[in-house]
Every structure is written in structure tokens, then in C-alpha cells.
Amino acid sequence: MRLNSLAFRLFATTAAWAAIVLPIAGLLIYGLYRSDIVGQHDRRLLLLLTVLHSDSIDNGTDVPGAPNDIGEPLFNVSQSGWYWQIQPLEKRPGRRLVSESLADDVYPLPSSLNVAPGDDERRWANVVGPAGQQLRVVEIMHVFGQGAEAQRYSISVAGTMAEVDRSLSSFSTRLLQALTLAGLGLLLVTLFQVRFGLQPLRQIERRLADIRAGDAQRLDGAVPVEITPLQNELNALLKSNQDVVERARTQVGNLAHALKTPIAILMNEAREDKTQLAAKVVEQTSLMRDQVTHYLNRARMAANVGIVGTATDVLKVGDALARTLQRIYRDKPIEMTVDCPENLRFRGERQDLEEMLGNLMDNACKWCIGHVRLTARPLSDGKQPMLEIAVEDDGPGLTPEQLAAPVQRGRRLDETKPGSGLGHSIVADLVHASGGRFERMRSDLGGLKARIVLPMVAA
Amino acid sequence: MRALVVEDDKDLNRQLVRALTDAGFAVDSASDGEEGFFLGETEPYDIVVLDIGLPKLDGLSVLEQWRRQERKMPVILLTARDRWSDKVAGMDSGADDYLAKPFHMEELLARIRAQVRRASGHAKAEIECGPLRLDTKTARVTLDGQPIKLTSHEYRLLAYLLHHNGRVVSRTELVEHLYEQDFDRDSNTIEVFIGRLRKKIPPDMIVTIRGLGYRLVPDGDAS
Numbered sequence: 001m002r003l004n005s006l007a008f009r010l011f012a013t014t015a016a017w018a019a020i021v022l023p024i025a026g027l028l029i030y031g032l033y034r035s036d037i038v039g040q041h042d043r044r045l046l047l048l049l050t051v052l053h054s055d056s057i058d059n060g061t062d063v064p065g066a067p068n069d070i071g072e073p074l075f076n077v078s079q080s081g082w083y084w085q086i087q088p089l090e091k092r093p094g095r096r097l098v099s100e101s102l103a104d105d106v107y108p109l110p111s112s113l114n115v116a117p118g119d120d121e122r123r124w125a126n127v128v129g130p131a132g133q134q135l136r137v138v139e140i141m142h143v144f145g146q147g148a149e150a151q152r153y154s155i156s157v158a159g160t161m162a163e164v165d166r167s168l169s170s171f172s173t174r175l176l177q178a179l180t181l182a183g184l185g186l187l188l189v190t191l192f193q194v195r196f197g198l199q200p201l202r203q204i205e206r207r208l209a210d211i212r213a214g215d216a217q218r219l220d221g222a223v224p225v226e227i228t229p230l231q232n233e234l235n236a237l238l239k240s241n242q243d244v245v246e247r248a249r250t251q252v253g254n255l256a257h258a259l260k261t262p263i264a265i266l267m268n269e270a271r272e273d274k275t276q277l278a279a280k281v282v283e284q285t286s287l288m289r290d291q292v293t294h295y296l297n298r299a300r301m302a303a304n305v306g307i308v309g310t311a312t313d314v315l316k317v318g319d320a321l322a323r324t325l326q327r328i329y330r331d332k333p334i335e336m337t338v339d340c341p342e343n344l345r346f347r348g349e350r351q352d353l354e355e356m357l358g359n360l361m362d363n364a365c366k367w368c369i370g371h372v373r374l375t376a377r378p379l380s381d382g383k384q385p386m387l388e389i390a391v392e393d394d395g396p397g398l399t400p401e402q403l404a405a406p407v408q409r410g411r412r413l414d415e416t417k418p419g420s421g422l423g424h425s426i427v428a429d430l431v432h433a434s435g436g437r438f439e440r441m442r443s444d445l446g447g448l449k450a451r452i453v454l455p456m457v458a459a
Numbered sequence: 460m461r462a463l464v465v466e467d468d469k470d471l472n473r474q475l476v477r478a479l480t481d482a483g484f485a486v487d488s489a490s491d492g493e494e495g496f497f498l499g500e501t502e503p504y505d506i507v508v509l510d511i512g513l514p515k516l517d518g519l520s521v522l523e524q525w526r527r528q529e530r531k532m533p534v535i536l537l538t539a540r541d542r543w544s545d546k547v548a549g550m551d552s553g554a555d556d557y558l559a560k561p562f563h564m565e566e567l568l569a570r571i572r573a574q575v576r577r578a579s580g581h582a583k584a585e586i587e588c589g590p591l592r593l594d595t596k597t598a599r600v601t602l603d604g605q606p607i608k609l610t611s612h613e614y615r616l617l618a619y620l621l622h623h624n625g626r627v628v629s630r631t632e633l634v635e636h637l638y639e640q641d642f643d644r645d646s647n648t649i650e651v652f653i654g655r656l657r658k659k660i661p662p663d664m665i666v667t668i669r670g671l672g673y674r675l676v677p678d679g680d681a682s
């Protein structure tokens with residue numbers, strides 16, 4: 001997960017939320033549990049005090065009596081942490097009674113620690129007991145006797161906090177475990193949620209890749225309502241892109257028309273003149289003509305990049321060109337064969353395929369003795385589906401050196417030799433722009449074999 | 460031989476007319492599709508040079524309409540659109556040849572001659588009739604290998620007869636094919652030119668067939 005990603009943002013937000021909320025919740029729960037369990041302990045102490053109190057005063061004398069069995073065996077176990085104590089105050093002689101567990105020890109009384117009594121006259125304190133135990137003490141005052149005989153006694157019960165602390169610590173351990181688990185669960189759910197929630201975006205990404213690969217023209221299919229505007233905008237953008245390309249192409253065509261007629265006029269005017277200036281004009285206009293042709297082709301090809309989702313039937317193009325060429329070369333008896341399976345489709349514009357095949361076939365017709373053959377086949381090697389088209393003739397062909405030399409792109413060479421004119425350089429440009437290969441070799445018909453490999457639309 | 464040039468660019472039109480005239484054609488010209496169509500529909504041209512991008516009616520439509528009306532004269536399309544798709548469309552509309560701008564006038568003339576020859580049934584660039592020989596590439600006529608000097612009208616007449624040698628060519632046909640549309644057509648001038656030609660080539664090669672016209676024959680004794 002990268003830092004600058006929607007997934008990270010969503011994930012980080014949830015993590016931060018969990019980091020803040022879960023500890024607070026933990027503290028709250030711990031506090032509630034603690035007050036509950038301490039309250040329970042206090043209520044037990046209070047109950048024991050009430051029993052002790054009523055037992056000790058219920059003997060009809062002016063002094064406290066030893067209580068009966070209070071109902072807590074731990075009072076009888078030495079240093080059990082559970083004690084009680086009845087003690088006279090104000091330094092006057094009186095009877096001091098203690099639980100067996102306390103024996104000769106004492107524990108500090110809340111009244112001696114200056115703890116103020118509550119609404120019910122009871123005082124509470126946390127003190128350290130005889131064996132270093134943490135004790136919770138509750139104390140009540142009681143006056144025994146009348147008048148001058150009256151003596152104030154402190155009646156108190158102490159209970160160890162050890163059980164409460166144990167319970168609290170085990171609770172907090174479990175609470176920590178539970179909250180950690182909850183936190184982890186939350187993060188997992190968030191991860192899933194992020195993946196699931198961002199799924200439509202990934203889908204759009206894949207479809208855009210399809211469009212770039214030429215498998216689709218626009219984004220289709222159901223997407224969540226939040227993404228629908230995005231999809232619509234992208235489709236509109238694709239459409240406007242196609243329109244721009246279309247306009248550019250039209251304008252390139254218009255430019256061609258606008259430039260070529262004046263060049264033709266200049267060329268013809270200058271050729272009738274024999275001056276030096278005229279010779280220069282002839283030379284330069286020829287150059288202009290080649291440059292215009294070359295750059296118009298380049299501009300057109302550049303405009304084609306990004307045009308997507310087009311497929312062209314190879315057989316139809318081959319047949320149309322064969323028909324046209326047979327008319328153009330009707331003075332020459334040419335046996336022209338087109339051998340191409342039906343439904344073989346080139347991934348690209350019809351115009352481009354026409355341009356490639358037209359130039360190759362025209363060249364073949366120009367140089368052949370009487371036979372031109374076009375063969376098209378799907379290719380099975382490679383990752384991408386490709387097709388190969390071979391145009392062969394029975395003309396003079398090329399020398400081995402010429403065959404070995406790469407095709408010059410965009411340059412007119414010696415037009416008196418087959419396959420070295422502008423035709424093949426245009427083909428090389430177009431094949432290159434389509435992402436294909438162009439090779440020339442010897443044909444078994446005797447002449448040149450021009451072979452192009454182009455991307456195919458899988459059947 | 461009569462030619463029609465349909466081209467909207469004034470300068471190019473002028474150049475074409477001049478080049479064709481110099482090559483021995485009687486040339487009419489039109490600068491838009493409608494005018495061009497009308498001329499091609501009514502006049503018997505031996506060759507038409509037709510631009511595709513024309514005002515009022517585009518060249519392909521003009522051509523298609525002619526072909527629908529069974530006008531079979533050879534037509535060479537001229538266009539700046541030199542894509543193969545344009546060529547296919549042009550040839551499918553009924554054109555006989557296709558030339559992309561910018562072009563060399565010599566190339567156009569060569570193609571025009573080739574089309575004219577083909578239309579009159581001659582496969583070779585040189586047309587022979589007895590000792591007479593016309594090199595369509597150079598527009599030169601030789602008699603027994605010696606060039607003959609001809610005026611432009613004499614050349615037109617002899618070239619037409621040579622293209623159609625062996626066949627009877629009527630006076631009207633000659634008038635229609637030798638003069639521009641706005642020329643004062645007096646069929647008597649044909650007789651004058653025939654007379655002059657008979658002084659430059661063996662006179663009995665041109666046989667007068669009374670009431671029908673003329674026929675060019677390889678040797679004088681055929682009748």
C-alpha cells in the first residue's frame with residue numbers, strides 16, 4: 001500500500017480512529033468494572049460491619065460485647081487480611097475486642113487518619129495492614145453507657161483488597177486482549193472494505209487498458225453511482241479525442257490539396273523554361289513534393305496513434321486493390337492471385353492497410369513479368385496475435401546487397417530499381433507505426449517478396 | 460483528337476490546355492463540375508482530364524454520371540488525394556487512369572496518349588499504316604523513316620486517321636474530333652486539309668468514299 005493512495009488514506013483514517021477510540025473505551029470499561037467490583041467489596045464490608053455492630057451492642061450492658069459468629073471464617077484465620085476491631089476512643093479505659101485473625105496487631109483507623117464521616121456516619125479508608133496488606137476499612141462510632149459513663153467506641157471492619165486487585169488485573173488483561181482483537185478485526189475489515197470499495201476503480205483501470213490496447217472503444221458496463229459521472233466524463237473525453245483526431249486528419253487532407261496544386265503549377269511552369277532559375281525551381285519543387293508527401297504521411301500516422309478499436313478485413317482490401325491495379329495495368333497481362341482466408345482482420349485503420357498493400361502491390365505490378373501473388377495468413381507465434389501478408393512478383397527482384405540493406409524510411413531513392421522508390425519507404429513507415437515488421441526477400445516466383453507482419457484482431 | 464480538361468485551378472487549367480494543345484489536341488476546358496459534365500455529355504471527346512476536387516459537382520460524381528449515360532471516353536482523374544482508398548474509389552467510379560498531384564506534365568501526356576491509343580484499339584506506342592508511322596510518344600509522323608513536317612491541324616487530322624486507319628471516318632466525325640467546341644465548323648476546311656495531306660504523303664493512301672467520308676489505307680491500290 002503506497003502512501004499516496006486512496007487505500008492508504010482510508011486505512012490510515014480507520015487505524016487512527018481505532019487508536020483513539022479503543023483505549024478510551026478500554027479506560028471507561030475498566031473504570032466501570034473497577035467501581036463495580038470495589039462497590040461489591042464495600043457492600044460486603046458494610047454488611048459485616050452492620051452485623052458486628054448490632055452483635056456487639058445487643059448484650060444489654062454498657063460495654064461492647066464479643067460478637068457471635070459473624071459468618072466470615074476468614075476472621076478466624078491469622079493474618080487472613082480480614083479483620084475487625086472494637087476499640088474505645090478518648091484514652092479512657094475500656095474493653096478492646098479484635099478478631100482472631102488480627103490477634104495483637106492493629107491497623108490504622110479512618111478516624112485516626114482524620115477521615116470525615118459520610119452521610120451514614122461511616123468512615124472509609126484504604127490503609128496498610130499488619131502484614132503489609134492493602135486493606136479497605138470501614139468504621140462507625142458508637143457510644144456505650146449514659147452520662148459520665150458514656151464511652152465512644154470505634155467499631156471497624158477491614159477487608160484485604162488483594163482479591164479485588166487480582167480480579168481487576170485479570171479483567172484488565174482480558175480487556176486488553178479483547179480490545180486488541182477488536183482493533184485487529186477493525187483493520188482487517190477496513191482492508192477488505194478498501195479493496196471491495198475500490199474494486200470499481202480497478203475495473204475502470206482495466207477497461208481503460210483495454211481501450212489503449214484497442215479491444216474497446218469506450219467504457220461500458222454498470223458501475224456504482226459515484227463512479228458513473230467519472231465514466232461519463234471519460235467517455236466524453238475519448239469521444240472528443242477521436243473528434244480532434246478526425247479533424248486533424250481532415251485538415252491534413254485539406255493541407256495536402258492546398259499545397260499540391262500550387263506545387264504542380266510551379267513544377268510545370270518551370271519545366272517549360274530553360275533558365276537557371278527555372279532549373280532551380282524544378283529541383284526545389286521536386287524536393288517540396290517529396291517532403292509534402294512524406295510529412296503528410298507522418299502527420300497522418302501520428303494522428304492515427306490513439307485511434308482505437310478498429311479492425312480491417314484483409315481480403316476486402318486485397319480484392320479492391322487487385323481490381324484497381326488490374327485496371328491501371330490493363331495493358332500488361334498480369335495474373336494476380338489473392339490468397340487470403342475470410343475473416344482475417346488487421347488491427348488498424350483500413351486506410352493504412354490500403355496504403356501498405358497498395359504500394360507493395362503497385363510495385364509488384366510495375367516490375368512483374370506476368371504474375372503477382374498476395375498471400376495472407378494468421379501467425380501463431382508470439383504473445384500478440386499477428387498476421388503476415390506477402391506480396392510477390394516474378395520480376396527482376398533485388399540484388400542480395402539491396403535485400404540486405406534496410407529500407408530507407410521517408411526517402412526517395414533510385415526509382416529505376418524495384419522496391420527502392422518512395423513506395424517501400426512509406427510502407428516501412430506505416431508498418432513501423434502499426435507496430436509490425438517489414439522484410440524483403442527473394443520470392444520463389446523469381447522476383448521480390450515483400451513480407452509484412454501486422455497486429456491481428458483475434459478471431 | 461479532342462480533349463476536355465476539367466480543373467478549377469485557373470493556372471493549372473491554363474497549363475493543361477497549353478500542354479495538350481501543343482501535343483496536338485483540340486482542347487476544351489471547364490472550371491467546375493457542372494460545366495465539365497455538360498461538355499462531356501454533349502461532345503465526343505477522345506480523352507478527358509478530370510480533377511476530383513471541383514466546385515458545384517465533384518469529379519467522381521461527374522464521372523459516375525457519364526458512365527451511367529454510357530459515355531465511354533477514356534478519363535484520367537487528377538487529384539491531390541493520392542491515397543490508395545481514393546485510387547480504388549476513382550477506378551471503381553469508372554476512371555481509366557489516376558494521376559496524383561503534383562505531377563510532371565510529360566507523365567500526364569504519356570498517360571493521355573496511352574489511353575487514346577487503347578480506346579482506338581492500338582496496343583503499341585507506335586501506330587503504323589504502310590510506310591506511315593506515328594510515334595504517339597513524341598507526336599511525330601514519319602514516312603519511310605523520314606519525318607514529315609505538318610501544321611498542327613494537319614497533324615490532328617492525320618493522327619486521327621492513323622488511330623482509326625482502315626475504318627471509314629465521316630466528315631462530321633472529323634469535324635467533331637478535330638476542332639475545339641467554339642471553332643467555326645465548316646466541313647469544307649476538312650477537304651482543304653485532306654488536299655494538303657495528300658501532297659505530303661502518297662496521295663492514294665487517303666481514299667475518298669463519296670457520301671461517307673475518308674479512309675486511310677496502307678497502300679494506294681486498295682479501294
